[in-house]
Amino acid sequence: MIILELNIDHFGKLKKRQISFRPGTNIISGNNETGKTTIASFIKAMLYGLNEGEEEYLHFFPRAYEGIFGGSMKVLENGRFYEIRRELSGAKRGLFVRELTSGLDEEDPEAFLNKLVGGMDRASYEATGFIGANSFGEDVEKYRETEEKHREAKREEDIRNRFFNARAELKKQRDDCQEKTDDTLEGKRVLLDRRKAEVGEKLKALEEALPEAKSRLDEMTKRLTEDEARVRQQNEAREEGLRQEMVAEKERLAEHIRGIKKSAKNSRAVGVALMVAGILAGLAAWFYMTSYAVGILDFSHPHYLVSMLLLGGGIVLFLAGLIVTISVAVKKKTEEKRLKDQNELNDAVEKAEKKYQNYLDHRDEYDDQVPEEEERKAAIGTLSGEVEQLGKEEAETARTMEEIEKEDGDLAAREEKDREYRKNLRAMDLSLATFDRVGRLNENEDFNEFSAAATEFYRSLLPERPAVIHVKNEMITVELKESGRHLLSQLSTGTMHETLIAVRLAKLWELDPEKRLPLILDDVFSNFDETRLAAAMEFLRRTGRQAILFSCQQAKTEENQA
Numbered sequence: 001m002i003i004l005e006l007n008i009d010h011f012g013k014l015k016k017r018q019i020s021f022r023p024g025t026n027i028i029s030g031n032n033e034t035g036k037t038t039i040a041s042f043i044k045a046m047l048y049g050l051n052e053g054e055e056e057y058l059h060f061f062p063r064a065y066e067g068i069f070g071g072s073m074k075v076l077e078n079g080r081f082y083e084i085r086r087e088l089s090g091a092k093r094g095l096f097v098r099e100l101t102s103g104l105d106e107e108d109p110e111a112f113l114n115k116l117v118g119g120m121d122r123a124s125y126e127a128t129g130f131i132g133a134n135s136f137g138e139d140v141e142k143y144r145e146t147e148e149k150h151r152e153a154k155r156e157e158d159i160r161n162r163f164f165n166a167r168a169e170l171k172k173q174r175d176d177c178q179e180k181t182d183d184t185l186e187g188k189r190v191l192l193d194r195r196k197a198e199v200g201e202k203l204k205a206l207e208e209a210l211p212e213a214k215s216r217l218d219e220m221t222k223r224l225t226e227d228e229a230r231v232r233q234q235n236e237a238r239e240e241g242l243r244q245e246m247v248a249e250k251e252r253l254a255e256h257i258r259g260i261k262k263s264a265k266n267s268r269a270v271g272v273a274l275m276v277a278g279i280l281a282g283l284a285a286w287f288y289m290t291s292y293a294v295g296i297l298d299f300s301h302p303h304y305l306v307s308m309l310l311l312g313g314g315i316v317l318f319l320a321g322l323i324v325t326i327s328v329a330v331k332k333k334t335e336e337k338r339l340k341d342q343n344e345l346n347d348a349v350e351k352a353e354k355k356y357q358n359y360l361d362h363r364d365e366y367d368d369q370v371p372e373e374e375e376r377k378a379a380i381g382t383l384s385g386e387v388e389q390l391g392k393e394e395a396e397t398a399r400t401m402e403e404i405e406k407e408d409g410d411l412a413a414r415e416e417k418d419r420e421y422r423k424n425l426r427a428m429d430l431s432l433a434t435f436d437r438v439g440r441l442n443e444n445e446d447f448n449e450f451s452a453a454a455t456e457f458y459r460s461l462l463p464e465r466p467a468v469i470h471v472k473n474e475m476i477t478v479e480l481k482e483s484g485r486h487l488l489s490q491l492s493t494g495t496m497h498e499t500l501i502a503v504r505l506a507k508l509w510e511l512d513p514e515k516r517l518p519l520i521l522d523d524v525f526s527n528f529d530e531t532r533l534a535a536a537m538e539f540l541r542r543t544g545r546q547a548i549l550f551s552c553q554q555a556k557t558e559e560n561q562a
Contacts, residue, residue, distance in 0.1 A: 001075050001076070001077045001116055001117070001516045001517065001518070001546075002021075002023050002075060002076040002077075002518075002546050003021050003043065003073060003074075003075050003518055003546060003548070004020065004021060004022075004074045004075060004076055004081070005018065005019070005020050005021065005073070005074040006018065006019040006020075006021075006039070006042065006043070006046075006071065006072075006073050007071050007072045007073070007074075008039075008042055008071040009065075009067045009068045009069070009070060009071040009072075010062045010065035010066075010067055010068065010069050010070070010071075011038060011041075011042045011045070011060055011062070011069070011070065011071060012035070012038040012041070012042075012059070012060040012062065013035055013038060013062075014035050014038050014039070014042070015062070015065060015067075019039065021546070021548065023546055024541065024546065024547070025537065025540045025541055025546075025547045025549060026546070026547065026548045026549065027549045027550075027551065028548065028549070028550050028551075029550075029551050029552065030552065031552055032552055036522065036523070036550035036551075036552070037132065037522055037550070038060065039550070040130070040132065040520050040522045040548070040550055041056065041060060042060075042071065043073065043518070043520060043548070044122075044125070044126075044130055044520070045060070045070070045086065045088065046070075046071070046072070046073040046084050046086055047084075047113070047117060047122075047125070047517075048121075048122040048125070049086060049088070049095065050088050051422070052088075052089070052186075053415065053418075053419045053422075054419065054422065054423065054426075055423065057088070061088075061089070068087045068088075068089075068090060068092070069087070069088045069089040069090065070085070070086045070087045070088040070089075071085070071086070072084060072085035072086075073085075074100070075116070077116060080099060080101060081099070081100040081101060082097060082098065082099055082100065082116075083097070083098045083100055084096075084097055084113065085097075085098070095109045095110060095113065096109060097109040097112050097113060116516065117512075117516055117517055118511075118512050118514055118516040118517070120511055120512055120516075120517060121433075123426065123429050123433050124433055124511055125517060127433065127504070127507065128504050128505075128507040128508035128511060128512075129504075129508040129512065129517050129518070129519050129520060130520045131501065131504055131519075131520065131521050131522065131524050132520075132522040132523070132524070135500075135504075135524075139500045139503075139504075170428055173428060174425065174428040174429065177421050177424050177425045177428060178425060180417075180418075180421045181418055181421045181422055181425065182414065182418050185411070185414060185415055185418055188411060189411060189415065192404065192407060192408060192411055195404060196401075196404050196408065199397060199400050199401050199404060200401065202397055203394070203397045203398060203401055206390060206393055206394040206397055207394065209390060210387070210390045210391065210394055213383065213386055213387045213390055214387055216383060217380065217383045217384060217387050220379060220380045220383065221380060224380060239356075242352070242355050242356040243356055245352050245355070245356075246349070246352035246353055246355070246356045248352075249348045249349040249351075249352040250349050250352075252348070253346060253348075253349050279318060448471070448472070450471050450506060450507075450510065451468075451469055451470050451471045451472070453506035453509060453510065454469040454471055454499075454502045454503045454505075454506040455467070455468050455469045455502070456506075457501070457502040457505040457506055457509075457539075458498065458499060458502035460535075460539040460542075461498055461501065461502060461532070461535060461536050461539055462498060462532060462535060466481050467479060467480050467481070469499060469502060469503065470485070471503060471506075476488045476499065476503060478491060478495070478499055488500075493527055494527040494528070494532075497524070497527055498528075498532070501524060505519075515543075515544060515545040515546075518545065518546040518547065518548055519540070519543070519545050519546070519547040519548070520547075520548050520550075521547065521548070521549045521550065522550045523550060523551055523552060525549075525551065526551075526552070
């Protein structure tokens with residue numbers, strides 16, 4: 001497989017970039033932080049994808065972009081041109097493979113791509129043909145741990161037992177880690193985000209509707225309160241009028257009774273006075289008459305005439321007083337009229353009292369009766385119920401949102417743990433793959449086929465420095481002509497990196513003999529001097545495998561390529 005062209009839509013710091021390659025060795029040079037490692041990671045992402053949530057995915061996810069996160073890669077395989085396109089996020093996320101000559105899409109792009117890379121998985125490619133500056137540090141640490149284990153072992157059998165025990169323990173840890181991963185978290189996250197969005201929209205709508213409903217309720221309540229105040233004032237005036245009417249009727253009745261009593265009293269007084277005057281006049285006349293009778297006075301006396309007048313007047317006065325007194329007592333008709341007038345006044349008073357009492361008994365009803373506002377009262381009641389219901393719904397929705405936020409926090413914690421488990425799982429899978437590859441080597445030979453291949457690559461890289469590499473039980477030793485055998489950790493940094501490149505290339509040629517995958521080298525020759533760099537470039541040219549070299553040593557690499 002030959003990579004011909006990269007079309008980067010958005011990936012890390014790169015966007016809308018097109019890069020072309022050719023068979024053989026390709027060099028991309030530039031200063032640090034210019035995107036060389038990003039391009040290398042983009043090639044790997046096109047071949048194997050990126051798992052959402054893992055560290056590499058988060059590292060290269062663009063912070064702001066338009067279009068898609070990902071891009072496409074054109075390759076040549078068996079005389080046919082293909083376009084491999086991956087969208088790493090969004091609704092159309094996935095892998096798409098198209099045969100460019102016919103324009104037809106592959107029905108099973110994953111299976112086709114697996115065939116295209118010769119069945120090599122991502123972990124194996126990262127451990128062999130995808131070599132970066134950080135790869136050496138990981139390899140050195142791994143081999144140093146292996147050396148430490150070998151130092152502790154006193155016999156070959158102990159080493160073999162430790163190897164298999166370590167693999168078994170790692171396998172057990174790997175299985176435990178696999179059990180802790182949760183494949184349902186992604187679906188749960190989608191459902192929770194959808195539910196959170198729905199509840200958020202409902203809560204927002206309620207928060208907007210509730211103030212409007214309360215405002216309408218306050219306005220209607222204010223209008224009804226003003227009308228009720230007006231009716232209450234009217235009723236208070238009505239109450240005062242009825243009370244004054246009742247008081248006036250009672251006053252009229254009392255005045256009537258006082259007039260009757262006064263009239264009767266005056267009539268009796270006049271009658272008695274007349275009778276008394278008549279009696280006195282009669283007594284005076286009797287006195288004079290008696291005096292004339294006994295001879296005290298004679299009839300010729302001038303008082304005789306007076307006495308007769310007095311007697312006559314007294315009789316008249318007595319009779320008048322008697323008549324007045326008797327008439328006051330016997331005038332039934334007059335009394336009946338007075339009584340009738342009094343009864344009418346009593347009825348008027350009673351009627352006024354009833355009207356007043358009836359008002360007092362129904363005062364609450366009168367206060368509640370706002371003219372022409374019954375429908376508004378009913379509307380206020382209905383609106384009050386709606387406001388109350390909206391308030392309840394808002395409170396319930398807010399509680400639901402709090403529960404969702406808590407659930408979101410719990411899910412985020414579980415997702416973080418799951419990412420950690422999967423990260424550990426990938427590391428364990430890589431280690432197990434290494435265990436398995438080393439375990440397949442012939443352990444009974446000190447210098448096996450794999451050691452021979454690593455030695456050949458080492459000598460190709462450094463023809464001026466003969467050396468023999470021994471790889472056994474994942475233990476690397478380098479036999480130098482001038483100083484004998486050395487553990488990997490005993491070598492200089494440059495020699496250590498050269499050895500690790502040779503071992504990785506040997507593994508790559510073992511796992512991918514048909515040279516399907518390109519060799520990606522990201523600043524791996526930074527410790528090489530000019531002679532070693534020239535040898536390495538010549539070696540890449542002779543391999544026949546497409547190689548893409550990323551380097552910040554622009555002048556050196558371009559000079560050696562020429």
